[in-house]
Amino acid sequence: MALTLDDVHRIAHLARIEIDAVAAEEVHRKLLAIFAMINELQAVDTTGIVPMAHAQDVMLPLRDDAVTAQDQRALFQRLAPAVEDGLYLVPRVVE
Amino acid sequence: MSELFSGTVAGLSAALRARKLSSVELTETLLRRVENAQAALNAFVTIDREGALAQARAADALLATANPPPLAGVPIAHKDVMMTAGLRTTCSSKMLANFVAPYDAHVVTGLKNAGTVLLGKTNMDEFAMGSSNETSHFGPVRNPWNLDYVPGGSSGGSAASVAARLCPAASGTDTGGSIRQPASLTGICGLKPTYGTCSRYGLIAFASSLDTPGMFARTAEDCGLLLNAMAGHDPRDSTSLDRPREDYTRDLGSTERQPLAGLRIGLPREYFGAGVDPDVAAAIEAALAEYRKLGAITVDIGLPNVKLSVPVYYVIAPAEASSNLSRFDGVRYGHRAAKYTDLLDMYKKSRAEGFGAEVKRRILTGTYVLSHGYYDAYYLKAQQVRRLIADDFTRAYQQCDMIMGPTAPAPAFKIGDKTDDPVQMYLNDIFTIAANLTGAPAISIPVGFDRRGLPIGMQVQSNYFTEARLLNVAHQFQQTTDWHARAPTGYAS
Numbered sequence: 324m325a326l327t328l329d330d331v332h333r334i335a336h337l338a339r340i341e342i343d344a345v346a347a348e349e350v351h352r353k354l355l356a357i358f359a360m361i362n363e364l365q366a367v368d369t370t371g372i373v374p375m376a377h378a379q380d381v382m383l384p385l386r387d388d389a390v391t392a393q394d395q396r397a398l399f400q401r402l403a404p405a406v407e408d409g410l411y412l413v414p415r416v417v418e
Numbered sequence: 419m420s421e422l423f424s425g426t427v428a429g430l431s432a433a434l435r436a437r438k439l440s441s442v443e444l445t446e447t448l449l450r451r452v453e454n455a456q457a458a459l460n461a462f463v464t465i466d467r468e469g470a471l472a473q474a475r476a477a478d479a480l481l482a483t484a485n486p487p488p489l490a491g492v493p494i495a496h497k498d499v500m501m502t503a504g505l506r507t508t509c510s511s512k513m514l515a516n517f518v519a520p521y522d523a524h525v526v527t528g529l530k531n532a533g534t535v536l537l538g539k540t541n542m543d544e545f546a547m548g549s550s551n552e553t554s555h556f557g558p559v560r561n562p563w564n565l566d567y568v569p570g571g572s573s574g575g576s577a578a579s580v581a582a583r584l585c586p587a588a589s590g591t592d593t594g595g596s597i598r599q600p601a602s603l604t605g606i607c608g609l610k611p612t613y614g615t616c617s618r619y620g621l622i623a624f625a626s627s628l629d630t631p632g633m634f635a636r637t638a639e640d641c642g643l644l645l646n647a648m649a650g651h652d653p654r655d656s657t658s659l660d661r662p663r664e665d666y667t668r669d670l671g672s673t674e675r676q677p678l679a680g681l682r683i684g685l686p687r688e689y690f691g692a693g694v695d696p697d698v699a700a701a702i703e704a705a706l707a708e709y710r711k712l713g714a715i716t717v718d719i720g721l722p723n724v725k726l727s728v729p730v731y732y733v734i735a736p737a738e739a740s741s742n743l744s745r746f747d748g749v750r751y752g753h754r755a756a757k758y759t760d761l762l763d764m765y766k767k768s769r770a771e772g773f774g775a776e777v778k779r780r781i782l783t784g785t786y787v788l789s790h791g792y793y794d795a796y797y798l799k800a801q802q803v804r805r806l807i808a809d810d811f812t813r814a815y816q817q818c819d820m821i822m823g824p825t826a827p828a829p830a831f832k833i834g835d836k837t838d839d840p841v842q843m844y845l846n847d848i849f850t851i852a853a854n855l856t857g858a859p860a861i862s863i864p865v866g867f868d869r870r871g872l873p874i875g876m877q878v879q880s881n882y883f884t885e886a887r888l889l890n891v892a893h894q895f896q897q898t899t900d901w902h903a904r905a906p907t908g909y910a911s
Binding site: 326330331334335337338339340341342350353354356357358359360361362363364365367369372373374375376377378379381383384386395398399401402403404405411413414415416 | 517518520612613614627628653656657659660723726728729730732733740744747748749750751752754758759760761762763764765766767769770773778779781782783785786787789795796798799800801802803804805806808839840841844855856857858
């Protein structure tokens with residue numbers, strides 16, 4: 324299950340992070356060391372152990388199905404790199 | 419003069435209420451200290467002089483009324499992971515270098531309502547990922563006890579500020595030890611409450627099942643005073659617990675000769691073995707001797723799966739981080755690359771430029787463990803071992819009330835010493851991570867110094883929702899010792 328240099332390029336694409344060949348090799352070297360440590364887990368017998376997703380075993384709360392959010396579009400769009408007419412601007416995706 | 423900046427939250431609060439000093443006078447004094455210390459410590463990302471003085475004037479007006487809020491006029495600082503409405507909130511990342519938060523985090527509102535004055539936002543590891551405060555986009559924070567050493571992380575700026583007497587208390591967040599480890603390395607108190615006690619609303623998310631807001635102060639009592647203002651149910655965080663309000667300082671104040679008579683302290687074999695610095699081991703032994711004098715008894719316990727907490731953490735935390743940090747895409751907020759060819763290229767370049775090396779590494783680790791074909795082997799496996807670790811603690815608390823041991827295996831290390839070896843850096847958190855995996859509370863308290871004069875901290879852990887008792891156990895130690903009152907040379911006057 325050793326992580327390859329190709330894997331680094333694949334996951335960088337999945338994570339939408341541009342990475343050049345030199346940086347990928349450096350990341351690969353460090354990730355190999357990290358996964359050598361993580362792989363200690365494989366030796367543990369976890370047959371029948373219920374996964375623990377959370378600190379508290381509580382049910383997710385439900386609220387009434389009613390509109391609670393206020394319109395804060397102008398406030399939030401002030402933070403955006405590019406907006407026009409209340410819309411977020413991105414490069415053209417449909418020709 | 420020195421009582422102004424060496425005062426505790428409790429002491430300053432009492433002096434403010436008695437009108438022996440004004441909040442404006444106190445805030446001005448501390449702002450000057452913050453500004454003067456900035457070149458050496460780099461503890462702050464943003465200093466809000468104007469805002470702080472306005473809040474101090476408002477606090478003085480409240481202090482003139484019959485019923486001022488509990489912490490009226492007390493200056494504090496927030497870790498820059500906490501959203502503060504109208505004030506820059508960067509998470510120490512280039513990605514958010516110009517981000518002005520549109521609303522307050524729940525704990526920020528709580529401390530505001532309690533009357534505190536916000537001096538500014540403290541430096542941290544980028545997106546709270548780090549154990550040394552060296553991954554900050556704004557440069558490392560330095561340890562006030564020795565400027566060549568790290569203050570710990572990720573809440574290094576908050577820890578350094580409280581240690582250097584720039585403010586009596588500061589907020590932090592703890593995902594794998596990010597409050598307790600820097601508290602230990604800077605000689606102050608740092609509390610991580612039970613997960614769900616303080617809302618995560620308005621925290622810039624790192625690993626949502628582990629992120630826990632908490633605080634730094636110089637005494638356990640002060641931690642309790644802040645927790646009173648920060649805790650409470652918040653429907654905006656689905657993991658916030660709906661429990662009755664409590665006064666976390668209610669157990670303090672016993673004046674009996676043996677106030678901790680009958681307290682059973684568990685000493686996990688795994689926390690006292692090889693790999694612990696001898697000066698740290700000696701300081702912990704001395705602290706335990708003090709606890710025995712206070713009436714406590716010690717029992718040997720085992721936490722056999724705790725050694726797996728680092729590998730478990732480095733699956734779960736990056737997995738959650740890779741998901742949480744996918745929101746930074748250069749579209750709605752944050753850094754956008756100047757040049758790109760199309761939408762995909764814009765995402766990739768914006769994220770490559772906006773995130774630092776450690777953050778990218780963790781996103782990539784998380785993406786890998788969640789990717790097709792690896793989920794069961796890594797993520798599910800880690801969640802199963804997380805259960806085994808939690809079960810260890812459930813068994814231990816049948817034999818003891820508190821668990822004590824070192825907070826970190828060694829005192830502070832030199833800046834730059836571990837930056838090229840992530841696994842060595844991660845092992846700093848070997849004793850602190852388990853409390854994040856279980857969600858139970860833990861505090862680090864100062865218990866001595868090593869041969870170079872660097873502080874040593876002891877971690878006290880207890881079962882879910884026992885903060886009041888935990889704080890009293892720390893408080894009683896501070897009634898008979900003065901480690902918490904020691905100030906670093908250069909910041910004592």
